[in-house]
Amino acid sequence: MSDRITLATWPTPLEPMPRLAAALGLGEDDLWVKRDDLIGLGGGGNKVRKLEWTLGAALAEGADTLVTTGAAQSNHARLTAAAGARAGLDVVLVLPGTAAEAAQGSGNLVLDSLFGARIHWAGDGDPGTLGQAAEEVCARLRLGGARPYAIPFGGSSPLGARGYVDGGEELLGQLPDVRHVVVALGSGGTMAGLIGALGQERVLGVHCGAVTDPVGTVAALVTELTRRPAAPGSLRIRTDQVGAGYGTLHEPVLEAMRTAATTEGIVLDPVYSGRALAGLIAAVRDGGIRRGERTVLLHTGGLPGLFGHTETVRRTVAALRPHSSG
């Protein structure tokens, strides 16, 4: 249907995590991390693989402006801004909140600004309103003579999800006997694409609370992507790491972040990749993942969001360990 463009250097590294594996009670070479956080565009993260497809389509259509939506700390919005800069396209981000609130902002907003994106502040942040606000932004851009291209929330169209069919195939080339791939489930495109490459049995999604119906969302994307009906009942999705909701700090997630950081020097984020590891740890505890089974944690990025997450910043700084030499 369209041509993928190249936005980064592939493949991303796949690294063994023996100390993290031992901390979890797994064998030394059972656990690997696929470093999509190290994708070399815009601070890295999983949204770049999807943008290679959606930007390809935008350029093929002759678009000059990208329009997308997300939370104020959206990694997808930040990476759309970076990809637009790389491709020479204008970018308008439709974000919840107001300019006054954003003046207190940090994390991804710092990078959105550096990449030169323009922000349309949509006020009240219900996802439904954001989609409508994005349509209005596109209509106004067209009236002004621009050629906008709208990318859905999280970049998770069936086209965008093809980026993770690529990602899954890349991983199979690195670790053919992979048994489990554990991934944070936000808008669902990453999990759906991985299933396209690896099948339903090998992909474990950890719901982050970003959508109301994670099973239906992923099943619909898989069906469109593979042109075969997905079996929603056999999708492996954990919903036990949402806690008080999307964007909140869930205690086992902070624990998981500390474990990854202290055993391997790897930084996860409180909204997505930390939830993925917390779900992996829970799966080891309840027998869903066993010793001797090759397991990959997909590191989807999110580091800028960590610094924009007030509660995580407060909790971790409060826990700084004093050293007294006396």
Ligand SMILES: *Cc1c(COP(=O)(O)O)cnc(C)c1O
């Ligand atoms: C968006 C995002 C995810 C989830 O990916 P989806 O394709 O939206 O499900 C996971 N981790 C990070 C850091 C993200 O930004």
